[in-house]
Amino acid sequence: MNYIPTIGLEVHVQLNTNTKIFCGCKTSFGDPPNVHICPVCLGLPGALPVLNNEVLKKAVLAGLAIKAEIHKKSKFDRKNYFYPDLPKAYQISQFDEPYCTNGVITIEEEGRKKDICIIRIHMEEDAGKLMHSEDSNVQESYVDLNRAGTPLIEIVSAPEIDSSDEAVLYLTQLKSIMQYIEISDCNMEQGSLRVDANISVRPEGQEKLGTRAEIKNLNSFKAVKAAIDYEIERQIDLINSGEKVLQETRLWNAVSSRTVSMRSKEESHDYRYFPEPDLVPVVLTDDEISAILNDMPELAYQKKERFVKDYSIPEYDAGVLTAKKEYAEYYENLVKKGVPAKKASNWLMAEMLAFAREKDLEFKDLCSFENLSALLLEIESGTISGKIAKTVFAEMIETNKDPLQIIKEKGLVQITDENAIVLVVEEVLKENQESVQSFLDGKDKALGFLVGQVMKKTQGKANPPLVNKLLLERLKK
Numbered sequence: 001m002n003y004i005p006t007i008g009l010e011v012h013v014q015l016n017t018n019t020k021i022f023c024g025c026k027t028s029f030g031d032p033p034n035v036h037i038c039p040v041c042l043g044l045p046g047a048l049p050v051l052n053n054e055v056l057k058k059a060v061l062a063g064l065a066i067k068a069e070i071h072k073k074s075k076f077d078r079k080n081y082f083y084p085d086l087p088k089a090y091q092i093s094q095f096d097e098p099y100c101t102n103g104v105i106t107i108e109e110e111g112r113k114k115d116i117c118i119i120r121i122h123m124e125e126d127a128g129k130l131m132h133s134e135d136s137n138v139q140e141s142y143v144d145l146n147r148a149g150t151p152l153i154e155i156v157s158a159p160e161i162d163s164s165d166e167a168v169l170y171l172t173q174l175k176s177i178m179q180y181i182e183i184s185d186c187n188m189e190q191g192s193l194r195v196d197a198n199i200s201v202r203p204e205g206q207e208k209l210g211t212r213a214e215i216k217n218l219n220s221f222k223a224v225k226a227a228i229d230y231e232i233e234r235q236i237d238l239i240n241s242g243e244k245v246l247q248e249t250r251l252w253n254a255v256s257s258r259t260v261s262m263r264s265k266e267e268s269h270d271y272r273y274f275p276e277p278d279l280v281p282v283v284l285t286d287d288e289i290s291a292i293l294n295d296m297p298e299l300a301y302q303k304k305e306r307f308v309k310d311y312s313i314p315e316y317d318a319g320v321l322t323a324k325k326e327y328a329e330y331y332e333n334l335v336k337k338g339v340p341a342k343k344a345s346n347w348l349m350a351e352m353l354a355f356a357r358e359k360d361l362e363f364k365d366l367c368s369f370e371n372l373s374a375l376l377l378e379i380e381s382g383t384i385s386g387k388i389a390k391t392v393f394a395e396m397i398e399t400n401k402d403p404l405q406i407i408k409e410k411g412l413v414q415i416t417d418e419n420a421i422v423l424v425v426e427e428v429l430k431e432n433q434e435s436v437q438s439f440l441d442g443k444d445k446a447l448g449f450l451v452g453q454v455m456k457k458t459q460g461k462a463n464p465p466l467v468n469k470l471l472l473e474r475l476k477k
């Protein structure tokens with residue numbers, strides 16, 4: 001029997017406002033516990049929340065970026081549950097009237113495009129953090145409420161994702177959009193982007209979706225992929241052995257690489273939602289929405305189309321270069337400095353990206369834009385060859401030195417003096433009579449070998465087109 005998996009993702013994105021969603025406390029990460037707290041985010045009696053307008057603006061921008069409908073009227077609700085990191089014993093969230101519904105995120109795999117529907121986005125506050133003693137003999141836990149009241153948006157996809165690979169593509173796209181519009185740093189390690197995955201399987205041919213399990217708080221793309229793959233297998237094994245999949249919330253254990261049951265899944269009525277009486281409804285005017293739309297920066301897919309059109313680079317290159325805002329900025333700045341469009345793209349994709357991945361660094365931490373552009377312009381002016389440039393580049397990212405200094409110190413300036421090259425050419429011809437004969441017998445390949453010998457003798461510094469020309473001249477004599 002074949003089974004078809006169905007996946008829906010709920011993604012919490014932490015908005016990068018300076019202050020919390022309903023009070024003026026700072027949202028900074030990594031400070032000592034319980035320094036950014038006040039009566040509002042502690043839920044003390046009589047304290048009144050007020051919506052931070054920056055939260056609303058960033059949330060609306062996110063909705064517009066995924067082409068969703070923004071509702072001019074929405075409201076906040078109380079979601080009641082009891083947990084030590086939730087000081088009010090309820091979370092202020094949006095239930096039946098979220099500010100945003102019906103968007104779309106398009107994923108692309110090997111040229112095939114697929115739209116994933118976004119059912120809704122709502123605003124809500126984050127809970128605090130529990131810190132459990134690392135010493136297993138000490139049965140103590142601590143509560144840090146710095147994070148309580150940090151603004152989040154929750155982006156809920158329709159169950160339209162078919163595999164763990166599609167889930168990763170969807171998340172990559174979502175993260176790119178949120179980073180492009182600069183509403184979140186999307187740092188998964190610090191919890192600014194957290195993923196819950198709803199997973200079910202059903203036999204091929206059956207319309208009705210199977211019973212789903214929800215995997216909570218996945219904090220890396222690797223965990224998302226592994227947890228989904230594990231969960232699909234687990235559910236198929238259960239059904240094949242005649243058992244039932246339970247509707248429940250499960251946790252991913254990265255150490256044992258499996259999901260474990262956490263609790264039976266709550267239905268929304270378990271939360272006893274009711275309208276938040278301390279907050280007025282959220283009202284947006286058309287003018288406010290258009291003002292936010294006017295602030296929308298160019299998005300990745302728009303940039304990609306423009307790169308293909310303006311710089312005549314292949315669609316593949318444009319896709320890679322716009323995957324991150326930082327790549328796109330480096331690229332456009334290089335072209336503006338005078339590096340030919342395709343050469344700039346080749347360098348970023350082959351050299352910068354390879355090293356950035358290997359060292360797990362951002363471009364700016366790998367090699368400054370100034371150094372990179374200076375190096376590439378040296379190739380353009382003919383001072384060094386492309387091959388030598390790669391050697392300089394490798395040294396540049398190790399030492400962070402100015403490329404001109406490296407070229408000078410190592411004596412790497414390209415030899416363009418014909419008289420100097422001719423001497424080497426004649427030497428090579430003398431030493432390689434067999435290759436000369438093969439060339440004269442019509443074997444063109446021999447020329448490549450001879451060029452290689454000249455390059456070797458000059459430590460790669462001879463200008464290759466010139467070597468080619470001079471060799472041919474001598475051979476024809």
Ligand SMILES: [Zn+2]
Pocket residue numbers: 020023024025036037038039040041042149
């Ligand atoms: Zn506060």
